[in-house]
Amino acid sequence: xxEQKQTSTMWPHRLVRYTLFGIIIMVLSIIPWAFGSYxxxxxxxxxxxxxxxxxxxxxLGYSGLLSFGQAGFFAVGAYVCAKVLIAVPWLIxxxxxxxxxxxxxxxxxxxxxxxxxxxxxxxxTLAFGMMIHSVIWKWRAVTGGDDGLVNVPRPPxxxxxxxxxxxxxxxxxxxxxxxxxxxVYLLWRLVNSPLGLALQGLRDSExxxxxxxxxxxxxxxxxxxxxxxxxxxxxxxxxxxxxYAYPDMAHWTxxxxxxxxxxxxxxxxxxGPIVGVLILYFAKEIIVRFTEYWLLLLGSTVVVLxxxxxxxxxxxxxxxxxxxxxxxxxxxxxxxxxxxxxxxxGGTRPDAEPPPADRSSL
Amino acid sequence: xNALLSVGGLEKDFGGFMAVxxxxxxxxxxxxxxxxxPNGAGKTTLINLVTGSLQPSAGRITFLGKDITxxxxxxxxRMGMSRSFQISDILANLSVYKNVMxxxxxxxxxxxxxxxxxDGYPDVHSETADILRSVGLWNIRHYRADELSHxxxxxxxxxxxxxPSPQLCYLDEPCAGMNPMEHKKVLGLIKHLAEExxxxxxxxxxxxxxxxxxxxxxxxxxxxEVLAEGVPDEIRGDPIVRSVYLGxxxx
Numbered sequence: 001x002x003e004q005k006q007t008s009t010m011w012p013h014r015l016v017r018y019t020l021f022g023i024i025i026m027v028l029s030i031i032p033w034a035f036g037s038y039x040x041x042x043x044x045x046x047x048x049x050x051x052x053x054x055x056x057x058x059x060l061g062y063s064g065l066l067s068f069g070q071a072g073f074f075a076v077g078a079y080v081c082a083k084v085l086i087a088v089p090w091l092i093x094x095x096x097x098x099x100x101x102x103x104x105x106x107x108x109x110x111x112x113x114x115x116x117x118x119x120x121x122x123x124x125t126l127a128f129g130m131m132i133h134s135v136i137w138k139w140r141a142v143t144g145g146d147d148g149l150v151n152v153p154r155p156p157x158x159x160x161x162x163x164x165x166x167x168x169x170x171x172x173x174x175x176x177x178x179x180x181x182x183x184v185y186l187l188w189r190l191v192n193s194p195l196g197l198a199l200q201g202l203r204d205s206e207x208x209x210x211x212x213x214x215x216x217x218x219x220x221x222x223x224x225x226x227x228x229x230x231x232x233x234x235x236x237x238x239x240x241x242x243x244y245a246y247p248d249m250a251h252w253t254x255x256x257x258x259x260x261x262x263x264x265x266x267x268x269x270x271x272g273p274i275v276g277v278l279i280l281y282f283a284k285e286i287i288v289r290f291t292e293y294w295l296l297l298l299g300s301t302v303v304v305l306x307x308x309x310x311x312x313x314x315x316x317x318x319x320x321x322x323x324x325x326x327x328x329x330x331x332x333x334x335x336x337x338x339x340x341x342x343x344x345x346g347g348t349r350p351d352a353e354p355p356p357a358d359r360s361s362l
Numbered sequence: 363x364n365a366l367l368s369v370g371g372l373e374k375d376f377g378g379f380m381a382v383x384x385x386x387x388x389x390x391x392x393x394x395x396x397x398x399x400p401n402g403a404g405k406t407t408l409i410n411l412v413t414g415s416l417q418p419s420a421g422r423i424t425f426l427g428k429d430i431t432x433x434x435x436x437x438x439x440r441m442g443m444s445r446s447f448q449i450s451d452i453l454a455n456l457s458v459y460k461n462v463m464x465x466x467x468x469x470x471x472x473x474x475x476x477x478x479x480x481d482g483y484p485d486v487h488s489e490t491a492d493i494l495r496s497v498g499l500w501n502i503r504h505y506r507a508d509e510l511s512h513x514x515x516x517x518x519x520x521x522x523x524x525x526p527s528p529q530l531c532y533l534d535e536p537c538a539g540m541n542p543m544e545h546k547k548v549l550g551l552i553k554h555l556a557e558e559x560x561x562x563x564x565x566x567x568x569x570x571x572x573x574x575x576x577x578x579x580x581x582x583x584x585x586x587e588v589l590a591e592g593v594p595d596e597i598r599g600d601p602i603v604r605s606v607y608l609g610x611x612x613x
């Protein structure tokens with residue numbers, strides 16, 4: 001029996017969510033206007049890193065896989081895009097080839113990595129990530145070695161007759177905002193889709209997913225490939241921002257950034273990695289003004305946040321503002337007649353309210 | 363009657379220890395079968411072999427007339443076989459509702475949809491609601507699975523086991539850790555599900571009393587071998603079974 005009332009009871013939460021999404025986009029779009037060129041540059045970095053971190057959390061928070069090699073796919077996207085753009089300054093081609101290269105590589109490496117879980121998976125991704133780094137470092141003829149690839153052009157966005165010059169950093173910022181918003185929105189749809197539910201099942205119990213009739217290996221591989229492709233996409237956006245591809249993009253220390261951001265913001269929430277990237281960047285910016293030992297202070301900040309807000313800052317926010325936390329996409333609330341008897345345990349139970357926070361909220 | 367499942371010469375060697383040692387067994391459709399035996403008799407290992415969690419060292423497993431000895435777990439589930447676990451294996455961070463919804467979505471092949479909303483799929487929602495109502499968890503469907511009491515987690519196990527709409531379903535000690543009152547209710551539920559869903563259950567039990575009342579057929583295992591099988595009354599009177607299994611525990 002389909003619960004007819006569910007759509008009407010679901011709406012307010014959706015409204016809250018879309019309003020929030022709209023407000024965030026509006027706040028982000030006044031940054032160049034309010035904070036000048038430095039703010040624009042910082043904002044651009046945060047946007048790219050936010051997309052990178054959300055794609056990373058598709059693995060950690062939603063599929064239960066801790067990857068230390070996501071920077072490798074980020075760098076592959078960046079380098080391939082740079083090579084293509086230097087040869088043919090055509091934006092869409094550069095973007096597409098970068099994403100495609102990252103997708104193919106994450107598919108191939110994923111086949112080897114997702115056979116294992118936990119620490120074995122993490123170590124394999126670390127090893128493959130660092131292999132990508134060494135290839136970039138040593139293959140001087142193609143990658144420029146430690147010099148990297150310089151003078152990467154940022155061609156205009158041309159769609160048929162419509163053409164948008166991106167060489168201006170403010171325009172590029174808005175382009176980034178658009179790309180990140182689309183990317184984050186699609187990932188949001190993904191984690192709330194049937195596929196997303198299967199991935200969350202994997203996180204909680206792969207045995208149970210197998211006994212639901214799904215191939216654990218195949219679904220993990222899908223998650224790994226999607227995360228790798230989005231990381232590659234973030235890489236292409238980055239290389240066009242800095243106009244420079246450098247080997248450190250593939251280093252494991254860069255893989256650690258989304259990990260730190262996710263741990264601070266909240267691994268079990270969708271918005272956690274985004275908030276984490278914001279905290280990470282602002283902490284960096286502020287601390288670096290006062291001391292050269294900024295890494296020490298940054299490290300302490302991470303420790304305090306991770307220990308102080310178990311489950312992340314976003315989770316803590318949700319607990320204090322309950323309207324932000326609602327389970328998404330299950331049978332409606334309040335549709336059962338009150339005190340329906342439970343045939344097995346005999347007793348009557350009050351209808352569940354308020355629903356406990358599901359891990360997939362916000 | 364045709365056998366739903368037949369097992370021939372099944373062996374599992376754990377480095378010299380024969381957990382399952384040459385088991386021949388047939389499960390008839392529509393017959394509530396119980397596998398009983400003392401601890402370490404190989405009951406759970408047998409289920410692990412039949413469902414694909416373990417690979418046998420020797421022997422053949424045939425389900426619905428097809429050899430499934432080397433099929434992976436998920437393909438056996440697709441053919442119509444499912445199970446519950448002795449130690450509850452639930453999706454702890456998801457709601458009760460989503461726990462049951464996932465296998466239903468999987469059976470309809472909807473889990474390949476990457477961008478669709480879970481609010482769609484009216485067929486899945488009605489099936490999920492049916493299952494939750496049968497096992498009596500509908501009223502607490504929004505609770506996170508790890509917030510349920512032990513007894514409710516056992517019920518959720520059963521709900522998740524029937525959710526893939528199997529023909530054959532193994533329940534590994536469904537009453538583990540429950541009191542005698544709850545035993546009765548769970549067994550009643552299992553009987554009800556078997557009739558309602560035209561589903562064949564295989565109960566794996568440690569406690570004989572639990573199964574005699576509901577089973578049509580009882581298989582007794584000891585030390586990796588099938589000691590005896592028959593209708594409950596035969597088994598109760600079987601002298602070998604009494605000496606080996608009941609001897610230590612006559613009531």
